[in-house]
Amino acid sequence: MTDRAEQKNSSVPEGIWIMRQTWNDVLFAHWPVDASNLRAMIPPVLELDTYNGQAWISMLPFMLTNLRARFLPAIPGARAFPELNLRTYVTYKGKPGIYFFSLDADHRLAVLGARTFFHLPYFYADMKAEKNGDGIDYVSKRRGDGEAAFRAAYRPISAPFTAEEDSLDYWLTERYRLYTTYRNKLYYEDIHHHPWLLQHAEAEFSVNTVAEAHDISLPDSDPLLHYAKKQDVLFWPLRQWR
Incomplete structure (x- = not known):
């Protein structure tokens, strides 16, 4: 399990950020899953992270806006599009982070x-996110893979709050590093936000x-849900762990 004192350290990474995005109308949908089954699905170099021994899978539908690389012109037509993430929680050398099974987006470039x-x-997907009063109607269907589809309607039902450190809410949402592998090498990318x-x-x-398309079985129980209206995010360069 993560050293929670380590996870509290969300200071600005060293170096210069290279990209910024804004995430809008984010739904965090979290399901508890069997750790032994999930362990085989992540790279051996990473340690599966758990909260009090429980592993978790999360799906995050949202609308991405204001995509911009630092020092470069905007990507044509890519300033706003829906994105849907399927992720779990990992650590490497004590540093907690996120491991993605998939990220669907409605923009080829x-x-x-x-x-x-x-x-x-x-993955490229046909997607749509529409406002419906105080809620969001969200649809995604991956191109070339009819098994990876998602349709949901969601809305906030409480006043805004910040998660308490050491809580499950905090453990699931306050993550400032992502890990990925390529050609048997480990890479990481740091992010920063409020x-x-x-x-x-x-x-x-x-x-x-979407989870089933990646051979992940979600439980029949209702997920733990969070909503966030807006988050501005900075990204640092992808780095190979040496």
Whole structure:
């Protein structure tokens, strides 16, 4: 299990950030899963992270806006599009982070760039996120893979709050590093943002087969849900662990 004192250290990474994004209308949907089954699905070099011995899988649908690389012009047509992430929680040498099984996005060039330069498992999907009063209607269907589909309606149901350190809410959301592998080498990327301003949420999932497309079985129990209206995020360069 993560040294929680280590996870509290969300200071600004060294060096210069290279990209910024804004994440809007984020739903965090978290399911407890069997750690022994999940262990075989992540690279051996990484340690599966657990909270009090429990492993977790999370799905995050949101709308990405304001995508911009530092010192470079904006990517044509890529300033705003939906994204859907499937992730779990890992550590390496005591540093907690995220491991992605998939990232679906509704922009071909962004998907190609992320796969090429960041070695992340991005997939091109037909997606739509629409406001419905105070909620969001969200649809995703991966191109070329009809098994990876998602449809949900979600909305916040509480006042905003920041998660208490050492809580499960904090452990699941306050992550400032992602890990990925490429050609048997480990890479990591640091990010930075303000602490999440969360709200409790409710959601109705009418289609949810993205995890199954990656041979991950979600439990029948209702997920733990959080909502965040907006988060500005900075990204540092992808680095190979040496």
